[in-house]
Amino acid sequence: MNLYGIRAIYLFEMARMRRTLMQSVASPVLSTALYFVVFGSAIGSHMVSIDGVSYGAFIVPGMIMLALLTQSISNASFGIYMPRFTGTIYEIHSAPISYVEIVLGYVGAAATKSILLGAIMLATARLCVPFQIEHPLWMVAFLVLTAVTFSLFGFIIGIWADGFEKLQIVPLMIVTPLTFLGGSFYSIDMLPPFWRTLSLFNPVVYLISGFRWSFYGVADVGLPLSLGMTALFLVLCMAGVRWIFRTGYRLKS
Amino acid sequence: MQPAIAIHGLSKTYASGLTALRDVNLEIRRGEIFALLGPNGAGKTTLISIICGIVTPSEGRVLADGHDIIADYRAARAGIGLVPQELSTDAFENVWDTVTFSRGLFGKPADPAYIEKLLRELSLWDKRDSRIMALSGGMKRRVMIAKALSHEPRILFLDEPTAGVDVELRRGMWDMMRRLRDSGVTIVLTTHYIEEAQEMADRIGVIRRGEIILVEEKNALMAKLGKRQLTLTLNAPLARIPQMLQDYRLELSEDGGRLVYTYDNREHGGDIARLLQRLGEVGIEFKDLSSSESSLEDIFVSLVHSPS
Ligand SMILES: Nc1ncnc2c1ncn2[C@@H]1O[C@H](COP(=O)(O)OP(=O)(O)OP(=O)(O)O)[C@@H](O)[C@H]1O
Numbered sequence A: 001m002n003l004y005g006i007r008a009i010y011l012f013e014m015a016r017m018r019r020t021l022m023q024s025v026a027s028p029v030l031s032t033a034l035y036f037v038v039f040g041s042a043i044g045s046h047m048v049s050i051d052g053v054s055y056g057a058f059i060v061p062g063m064i065m066l067a068l069l070t071q072s073i074s075n076a077s078f079g080i081y082m083p084r085f086t087g088t089i090y091e092i093h094s095a096p097i098s099y100v101e102i103v104l105g106y107v108g109a110a111a112t113k114s115i116l117l118g119a120i121m122l123a124t125a126r127l128c129v130p131f132q133i134e135h136p137l138w139m140v141a142f143l144v145l146t147a148v149t150f151s152l153f154g155f156i157i158g159i160w161a162d163g164f165e166k167l168q169i170v171p172l173m174i175v176t177p178l179t180f181l182g183g184s185f186y187s188i189d190m191l192p193p194f195w196r197t198l199s200l201f202n203p204v205v206y207l208i209s210g211f212r213w214s215f216y217g218v219a220d221v222g223l224p225l226s227l228g229m230t231a232l233f234l235v236l237c238m239a240g241v242r243w244i245f246r247t248g249y250r251l252k253s
Numbered sequence B: 001m002q003p004a005i006a007i008h009g010l011s012k013t014y015a016s017g018l019t020a021l022r023d024v025n026l027e028i029r030r031g032e033i034f035a036l037l038g039p040n041g042a043g044k045t046t047l048i049s050i051i052c053g054i055v056t057p058s059e060g061r062v063l064a065d066g067h068d069i070i071a072d073y074r075a076a077r078a079g080i081g082l083v084p085q086e087l088s089t090d091a092f093e094n095v096w097d098t099v100t101f102s103r104g105l106f107g108k109p110a111d112p113a114y115i116e117k118l119l120r121e122l123s124l125w126d127k128r129d130s131r132i133m134a135l136s137g138g139m140k141r142r143v144m145i146a147k148a149l150s151h152e153p154r155i156l157f158l159d160e161p162t163a164g165v166d167v168e169l170r171r172g173m174w175d176m177m178r179r180l181r182d183s184g185v186t187i188v189l190t191t192h193y194i195e196e197a198q199e200m201a202d203r204i205g206v207i208r209r210g211e212i213i214l215v216e217e218k219n220a221l222m223a224k225l226g227k228r229q230l231t232l233t234l235n236a237p238l239a240r241i242p243q244m245l246q247d248y249r250l251e252l253s254e255d256g257g258r259l260v261y262t263y264d265n266r267e268h269g270g271d272i273a274r275l276l277q278r279l280g281e282v283g284i285e286f287k288d289l290s291s292s293e294s295s296l297e298d299i300f301v302s303l304v305h306s307p308s
C-alpha cells in the first residue's frame, strides 16, 4: 500500500481547495443562506408545516443534500479533469500507485470537502431556523455515504469529460433538476399520484428522504429503501471506476 | 549483470491503427548513459512512455531492474524517474510543494534536506516559493527534472531534456547527468541535438519508424562508420589527379588548389604515410594539411536516410 502516495494526492487536492476557498465554500454557503431567506423566511412564513415540521426547518436537509451532491461532483470531477487537461496526469500514471489508491486520494479529498461544507451549511442553517436532529449518527452516516458516492460519480465524470462544458453539464442539467424534483422543497406525498410514482424513479428522492428522516424522523420512503438505493448507487459508481482503470478508458492510450 | 532495462518483442499499435513500435528488443545496461536518437515520430516517446507506465504496450515484455513493468509495476516504477517531453506542470503550485508532492507520490517519506539539495543543484533554490507559472521555460524544465529525481530513482528517462535550455545551463545539465551516472544511475536520453549524444552517451540506439535499426557503443560507432578527411592545400594548382594516385579516393577542388583524401577509420587509416610519400614522388608539394572527422550527426543522417 502506497500510503505516502495517497497522502500526497489528498493533501494536493486539499491545498487546491484552500486556494479556491471562495469558490468551494463561500459561494455554496451564500446561496444556501439566500434560499433560507427566500424560501425559509419569506415564503415559509406563509406555509403550513409539513409532517409537523415547520417549512423553514423542513427544507434544511434538502438544501444540504443539494449542495452536497453538486459540490461532491464538481470537486471530484475537477480534481481529476485538471491533471488530464494540463498533462500532469503522466506523473500519476508513472507512479508506483494502484488505481484504488489514486481513487482514495482524489475521492477522499473531494468527499472531505463536501462533508466540511455540509457541516458549515448545517451550522449556517441552525442560525436561521431552529431545528433538532433526531438521529445524529444516521445523519452523519448519510452525509458521508452521499459525499463519497457522489464524489466517485464526479470522478467518473471528470474522466469522461473531454471539455470544460461537459464537466458542467451533468451537475447542472441532471443533478440539480433531479434534486429540485426530488423533494428538497416539498414532500413527494404532496404530489398528485402520477407525479408521485414518477418521482420514485428519481434516485435523489431516496437520498433526501433518508437524510430528512435522520433529522425529523419522518420520511417519504422507508429507511431501508433509502439506504439500499444509496448503497446501490455507490456500488455502481465503484464498478464504473474499476471498469475505467481496467480498460484505461480516456486515461491511457 | 542484470540489465537496468530489458525489452523483449515490444510492439505498440495505437487505437488510431498507427503502429508506433515494431518488435523492439533492447537492453539498457546498468549505469550507462544511453542516447536514443531518431527523427520526429520515430517512436522514442512511445517507447519511454510504455516503460514508465503511461502507455499500454500491445505486445511484448519489459523488465525494469528485473521487475516486470506490468505484473510488478510497483517495484518497477519505484526505481524510475521520468522527465517527459512536454512541459506539463501545475501552474498554481509552488516549486517546493510540487517537488515534495512527487516524492510522496512515489511512496517515499518526506526528506526536506534532500529536496533542498536537489533544488540547489538545479539552481532552483531561490525559486522554491515561486508559483510555477511565474517561471521561465528553462526553469520549468528544471522543475520537471527535480520532480523526476525527487524519489531518488535508479533509472532516469530524459525525453529531450535540453530542448529550449540555454547553452550554459545545458552544460550544467550535462554535468549533472554525469554526476548521476557516476553515482550509479542509469540514464536513457532522447535528443535531437546529436552533439549532445556525442558528448554524453556511452551507447547510442537509433530508432526509425518504430524499429531499432542500430545499437552501438558510441566510440565504436564513430570509429566504424565515421569518415575522416585529409585536406592538402597545394603550393601550385593541379589540372588533374596524376595517374599514379588513381588508387586513392582523392578529390581535387575546382580551382585545383586543394586535394581531399577521404578514408574510413577502419580501412585505410594507415595509408596516409604512403600517400604523402607518393605525392613527394610525383612532385606535388603542399603548404598546409588538415584533417577532419565526420560527426555523429553525419552518421545519423546517413543512417536514417539509407533505405532499409
Ligand atoms: N496517443 C497517440 N495516439 C495515436 N498516435 C500516437 C499517439 N502518440 C503518438 N502517436 C504516434 O506515434 C508515432 C510515434 O510518436 P512518438 O511521440 O513516440 O515519436 P517521437 O520519436 O517521440 O517523436 P519526436 O521526436 O517528435 O518527439 C507518431 O506517428 C505519432 O503520431
Ligand SMILES: [Mg+2]
Binding pocket: B044, B045, B046, B085, B159
Ligand atoms: Mg518524442
